[in-house]
Amino acid sequence: MTKKNKSASQRRLIPTYIFLVIVSFISVFPLYWMIAAATNTSTDVSRGKIIPGTYFIENFRNLISQQPLWGSLWNSFFYAILTTIVCLLICSIAGYGFEIYHDKAKDGLFSVLLLAMMVPQVATMVPLFQMFSKAGLLNTAVGFMMPMISTPFMIMMFRQNARAFPVDIIEAARIDGLNELQIFFRMFIPTMRSTYAAAAVITFMNAWNSYLWPKVIMQDNSAMTMPMLIANLITGYVTDYGMLMCGVLFCSIPTMIVFFVLQKQFAEGITGAVK
């Protein structure tokens, strides 16, 4: 390739880069604004100041004096991690089962499951509440995660990905004397690492951000989660925007970390696990 050609092709990329820079700016700006707002007074935020200020400590102090920040963070972490682990285990077993041992009856059952995906969560809230209240599961971690641990979407995702799992391996493993459970734990899970990572990110974020169900079932102050805490910050007659953004910052950091750590696997898992 001559020099001329090279610079011509580079020039052709200029509009693409400009476009990408603009898009990156649009995606990153809200995050920047959140951080800047957390360091300013409420009045400054409302006046549109976007340069970071020196009010962060004050906002933070106000936040912890009004709201149980550490308790809520702990609750959110605890419930979200627990939900993620249990959900991954249950949904992957289900998805694996539907695909590997599939027959007509299971296909029918799977369609019913997909139909269940169409029912919005709010529609099932009253009967769920009734059941959970009678079973004494209000204010418990089990109550929090039970409706979330087996979702049709996750089962479908695992089933789709299990389709790419080579049947030969299973056959070989059976000949080598592994039982079905061992095949699942020793062969399937390690091969499907990236699917698990993608599923973990999605489930963790859903559990972390879930609001309506926890709000109904977690009725104790000590069971408060981060989204509930944020909601409390905007119910007053006066909104302290600086403090609010400080709270939002604390609520966003964990999901950001989870995403960044599992970013590579997430992308792989979404596009297909087995190469």
Added chain:
Amino acid sequence: MKKRLLSVLLVGTVAMSLVACGGGGKKADSGDSGSSADSNKLTVWAWDQTFNIKSMQMAADEYAKDHEGFEVEIIETGSDDCQTKLTTCANAGDYSTMPDIVLMQDNSYQKYLKSYPDAFTDLSDMDVTWEDFGELKQAYSMLDGKHYGVPFDNGAVIACYRTDILAEAGYTIDDLTDITWSRFMEIGQDVHEKTGKYLLMNQATDGDLMMMMIQSCGANLVDEDGNAFIVGNEVVEKCVDLYAEMIEKDVVKLINNWDEYVQTITTGQTAGVINGNWITATLMSTEDQKGLWEITTMPKVDGIDTATNYANNGGSSWYITSNCKNKELAMDFLASTFGSSTEFYDSILPETGAISCYLPAGESEVYNEPNEFFNNQPIFSTIVEYSSHIPEFTSTPYHYESRECINTAVGNIVDGADKDAALKEAQKTLEFKMTE
């Protein structure tokens, strides 16, 4: 790697079963999550840490002085969340998770009282002189002559003006006191011409200003039987005309949401704000505008016999649920604090800014103290006085629905739609919503 993943999953499963047991244990410790079984403790749902919750906490501390061991557990619950929870409990037919006392918005309460009458306790026999609260305020929490709530937070409407901007245009607060909307419009146009600022702003997405105008005439969007009454309603038509004219003449600036509303105040783009008096807290958070604001009455609608300069927007009251295990204690607690104690109201005012609906409280020294932010006006006693003049009107459980209907109609009219057609549409929509 395989082993590590496997072990993580196994640990997870074990953790889950542990939590299942642990969770059960925790439940047993804390007892029923709803109303308190402890004979000297009440659970309360309320929102706003610096306002309602703090007031309730102070009331509990006050009451505990004469009642040893008394305490309240306040669970922070936003107004909307409280309604969601109440609806869920009611539909599930299980009130056992409700607290003893719940705070509810005046404008939404009637709907819940009419839909779920068995969720609340009749408080008519409580040791409270009901006449000491404004008539309208009582009406919000009454049904068939029975009292269900103890009025708390005052929602009397005030008009706040930036005196520096008014002075720039050659006006004082007296020029805006007890005036009509037509006069307001004249001044507003003048102010806009001279200073480039608007005399008033309103959220285009909520119909609060329209509702305040209509209700200041003792009218509402329903007739005496509670049916939708928009078409042929003289007051509504007059208010719609005035409102549309104010937008057209650059007297009122339309803005999109609450954040922008606050921004318009903090950046000094508006010379005035008309809203429930709780707006003072937002004004006062902009410290560099100290001394520049003053309050007065809102304008009244021209050409309507029943028109006044007073209205209500917002406010809330305390309710005792039917799930309360210790109703006598709850009633005595509310009666001796929120229901009858001027000392109590005096003590919460400087701490929380919560202005009483209890009319005798307005006469106290604390209420008459000048407020520096409002150029040394004694705003608290003034607000309590305003609240005694607010005319009563036929209340409706469909307050928010009617507000939405009229706001949509007004928005369309401002955008050039035919007035009669828009109002007819609003009437039809509201009638439909009332069947839901």
